[in-house]
Amino acid sequence: xxxxxxxxxxxxxxxxxxxxxxxxxxxxxxxxxxxxxxxxxxxxxxxxxxxxxxxxxxxxxxxxxxxxxxxxxxxxxxxxxxxxxxxxxxxxxxxxxxxxxxxxxxxxxxxxxxxxxxxxxxxxxxxxxxxxxxxxxxxxxxxxxxxxxxxxxxxxxxxxxxxxxxxxxxxxxxxxxxxxxxxxxxxxxxxxxxxxxxxxxxxxxxxxxxxxxxxxxxxxxxxxxxxxxxxxxxxxxxxxxxxxxxxxxxxxxxxxxxxx
Numbered sequence: 160x161x162x163x164x165x166x167x168x169x170x171x172x173x174x175x176x177x178x179x180x181x182x183x184x185x186x187x188x189x190x191x192x193x194x195x196x197x198x199x200x201x202x203x204x205x206x207x208x209x210x211x212x213x214x215x216x217x218x219x220x221x222x223x224x225x226x227x228x229x230x231x232x233x234x235x236x237x238x239x240x241x242x243x244x245x246x247x248x249x250x251x252x253x254x255x256x257x258x259x260x261x262x263x264x265x266x267x268x269x270x271x272x273x274x275x276x277x278x279x280x281x282x283x284x285x286x287x288x289x290x291x292x293x294x295x296x297x298x299x300x301x302x303x304x305x306x307x308x309x310x311x312x313x314x315x316x317x318x319x320x321x322x323x324x325x326x327x328x329x330x331x332x333x334x335x336x337x338x339x340x341x342x343x344x345x346x347x348x349x350x351x352x353x354x355x356x357x358x359x360x361x362x363x364x365x366x367x368x369x370x371x372x373x374x375x376x377x378x379x380x381x382x383x384x385x386x387x388x389x390x391x392x393x394x395x396x397x398x399x400x401x402x403x404x405x406x407x408x409x410x411x412x413x414x415x416x417x418x419x
Contacts, residue, residue, distance in 0.1 A: 161398035162315035164285055166301045167419035168198070168302055168338075170321035170330035175351035177205035179368060180298045181237070181257075183395065185376035186388040189256040192293040196237070198262040199281060199310045200300040201269050209262035209374075210235050210387050219264040222280035222306075230287045234258040253414045255293065260284070273378040273415040278309035285401070294396060301330075303335045310345055318395040323359050323367065349395040392414025 167183075176302035177200065184194040184376035196208040198218050207214055216225045216233045225232070238416060244403055264272070287296040297310040311317050319334045321327040327350065333405035335345045340344040352358075364411070367385050371377040389400045 161294075163289045164314040165316045165318060165395050166199075166297045166299050166310040166314035167320050167395070168299040168307065168311055169316050170319050170327060170334045171301060172203075172325070172413045174320045174322055174330075175353075175368075175370070176200070176300075177203075177209075177298050178371065179349055179351065179391070180296045181206075181209065182368070182371065182376045182378045183386055183391055184237070184257045184294075184296055186378055186385075186392060186400060186402065187294050187396075187398065188257050189379060190392075190402060191253050191255050192328055193255040193291075194257045194400075195234070195283065195288040195292040195295045196257065196259045196310075197281075197288060197295065197297045198260060199306045200298050200376070201262045201264070201272055201306060201329065202300065204262045204264075206259050206298060207263040208257060208417045210261055211272075212236065215263050218262040218281075218284075219277075220258045221260070221284060222277040223268060223271045226280050230284055230291070233260050235261060235333075238265040248396045264385045266312070268328060273305050275305050278305035280308045281306050283314040285310065294398070295399050302334055302341075311338060312341055316397075317343055317393060318349050318365070319345045320349045320351060323352040323356055323364075324353070327415070328359070348396065349391050358374040366391035 167176050167180050169214050174356055182195050187194045201219055220232050221411045237259045299307045299310045319331050321331040327356045350364040352367050353370040373391040378384040385402050389402060394402050397415050
């Protein structure tokens, strides 16, 4: 049975965790799941940079000053690109939605959002999201703060996102140990292949993702991308995605939409 919540933990800074969350969310939504993406990487605030419009209250406010407000107050709909609605309509008949809870706050509130009390509120927010959405993905920085530990221990499953490199192998092993220290384990390793080397040396990865070049989620634009992100969904959530790849299927439809 597929898991509902997953914490994607960066093995290093810049591992590609935020992008992996959004690529995975986009594929899950095309397959029909309603997906929430929660930002626990308060310092980098990567999800906020991919959204537009009002971002208030943000994730840090909902675990501090506005802990009594409903989660829905901070959710922002994520639209990967202008072709999203057409893609969803063409690709599969009943696509899901993606809603993000970004972090965008001044330093003073960032500091308060990292307290143990705020981390408990984050756990509650993850549970609240799970009661409304089919899947919940949490963008988690390299493990070393209260929010990161809270997300990793509250989620059904934990995936470590790491670069395809010797450094990435070492970093993933370090995070595995830290997860065990806080009473949980890594259920999957998702390796991001920045250099196109095509493998993850000296370790087993549940999925290997290419370094997508476009700003918006791009996994659905090629057959190899679809296969990679489907592998990631299986490894991270035990969720099998039925994304049609035959002639006239998903990739052809995306290409046609791009041309038009």
